[in-house]
Amino acid sequence: MASGVRPQSRPDAGPTRSKQRGIRQFFQAARRVGSALIVSVGIASGVSVATASADPLRLSTANLAPVVTTAGDGYLDRIVNRLFRNAGVGYEVKRIPARRGLVEANDGYLDGDMGRVAGVAEEFRNLVAVPEPVITVAFAGLFLRDDIQIRTAEDFAGYRIGYIRGWSLAQDMFAENDGVQVVRNAETLMTMLAQDRIDVAFMTIAPALHIADRLGLNGVSVTEWRLKRDLFLYLHRRHAELVPVLRDLLLAMKADGSYDAILTGYAPEG
Numbered sequence: 295m296a297s298g299v300r301p302q303s304r305p306d307a308g309p310t311r312s313k314q315r316g317i318r319q320f321f322q323a324a325r326r327v328g329s330a331l332i333v334s335v336g337i338a339s340g341v342s343v344a345t346a347s348a349d350p351l352r353l354s355t356a357n358l359a360p361v362v363t364t365a366g367d368g369y370l371d372r373i374v375n376r377l378f379r380n381a382g383v384g385y386e387v388k389r390i391p392a393r394r395g396l397v398e399a400n401d402g403y404l405d406g407d408m409g410r411v412a413g414v415a416e417e418f419r420n421l422v423a424v425p426e427p428v429i430t431v432a433f434a435g436l437f438l439r440d441d442i443q444i445r446t447a448e449d450f451a452g453y454r455i456g457y458i459r460g461w462s463l464a465q466d467m468f469a470e471n472d473g474v475q476v477v478r479n480a481e482t483l484m485t486m487l488a489q490d491r492i493d494v495a496f497m498t499i500a501p502a503l504h505i506a507d508r509l510g511l512n513g514v515s516v517t518e519w520r521l522k523r524d525l526f527l528y529l530h531r532r533h534a535e536l537v538p539v540l541r542d543l544l545l546a547m548k549a550d551g552s553y554d555a556i557l558t559g560y561a562p563e564g
Contacts (some may be wrong), residue, residue: 350384354395392460
C-alpha cells in the first residue's frame with residue numbers, strides 16, 4: 295500500500311436493526327411460552343394461575359340485580375369472584391351500558407365482559423368467549439294490563455314494546471316491530487311501564503321483578519313466552535391464553551358443588 299499504514303478496523307457498532315428486531319421477537323416468544331408453561335403447570339398441580347401482568351383485568355357488565363349488584367354480592371358476582379380467585383387473577387368490574395361495554399371491551403379499553411349471550415363475537419371480533427356458561431337467565435315480557443296475552447314471539451307484534459339499548463336479542467326480535475322504545479337502563483324501562491308509556495317491558499325476569507318490587511310496582515305479570523339463555527364470560531383476545539384455564543376451572547366448580555352452592559335460591563324466571 296502507498297502509505298504503508300494498515301487501516302484500523304471499525305469499532306463494533308452492535309447488532310443491526312434486523313438483528314435487534316429478531317432478538318426482541320425471540321424474547322417475546324420466550325415470554326409467551328413461559329406463560330403457557332406456568333398456566334399448564336398450575337392447572338396440572340392444582341396451584342392457582344397468575345397472569346403475566348399484575349394489573350387486574352377490567353370487566354364490563356350491564357347485568358342487573360340480583361344477578362350483579364353494586365355491592366358485588368350478586369349471583370354472577372360471586373361466581374366470577376370465585377372463578378378468578380381460583381385462577382389467581384385479579385379483576386375489577388365496571389358497570390356500563392350494554393352496547394358501550396361491548397364496544398370498549400372489543401376496542402381494548404376494557405379486558406372483557408362478565409356475562410353476555412352466545413354469538414357476541416360475530417360482531418365484536420376481538421372478544422373470545424369462555425366456552426362454558428357462567429349463568430342462565432330468562433327473557434320475557436313484563437306487563438300490567440289484563441288484556442295482554444303473549445304466548446309466542448309473534449304475539450309481541452301490535453304492542454308497544456320497550457327494551458334496553460344494546461341488548462342484541464331484543465334488537466333481533468323487534469327489528470321489524472313498530473312503536474318500539476329503546477332506553478338506557480332498566481329502571482327507566484319499568485317506570486315507562488308504570489306510566490303506561492309502553493305495554494310490555496322486555497327484560498330478564500328476575501331483575502325485572504326485583505326492580506318492580508323496589509319501585510313499589512304491584513300487579514306485574516310475565517308473558518307465557520319465555521326464553522332461557524346461557525351467559526358467557528368474554529375476554530379480549532389479548533387474554534386468549536386465559537380462556538381454556540377459566541373454562542377448566544369453571545367446570546371444576548360445577549363438578550365440586552361450589553357453583554351450585556352459590557346459585558342456591560337463584561330463580562332465572564323469578
